[in-house]
Amino acid sequence: MPTEVPLNAYLTLGAFMFVMGMIGVIIKRNPIVIFMCIELMLNAVNLTFLAFARHQPTLQAQISGHMYVIFVIAVAAAEVAVGLGIIMAIFRLRDNVDVDQIASLRE
Numbered sequence: 735m736p737t738e739v740p741l742n743a744y745l746t747l748g749a750f751m752f753v754m755g756m757i758g759v760i761i762k763r764n765p766i767v768i769f770m771c772i773e774l775m776l777n778a779v780n781l782t783f784l785a786f787a788r789h790q791p792t793l794q795a796q797i798s799g800h801m802y803v804i805f806v807i808a809v810a811a812a813e814v815a816v817g818l819g820i821i822m823a824i825f826r827l828r829d830n831v832d833v834d835q836i837a838s839l840r841e
Contacts, residue, residue, distance in 0.1 A: 744785030751778035763833045765821050769814060776810045 751774055758771030780803045787799020825831050 741785055741789050744788075745782060748778045748782040748785065751775070751781065765817070765831050765833055768833070769817050769821075772813070773810060776806055780806055 755771040755773075755775035755778065758774070759768050762768055762771065783799045783802045783806070787796045787803075790796050790799070821831055
């Protein structure tokens, strides 16, 4: 008989993933790595949405959690597409994608 994973285990894992992504966004200087850390944060949010949806008694609440996850995945895909396009345009213009040097775009 399989045992059910408690809700706090999912929430702890989601919080750990979110904190690791936030630390990566604060510390790292490469925009590609920063986007990966943002994706990690969005996946942590998806994990918590699905954990709460799994532990809801009604089917409508479960479907709502899944709909939120699909919406977050769509937003993440759009963020990656636009972000990588901007990074490639800056790389073509400056031959460098260091965040500290990109901070001043008026030059």
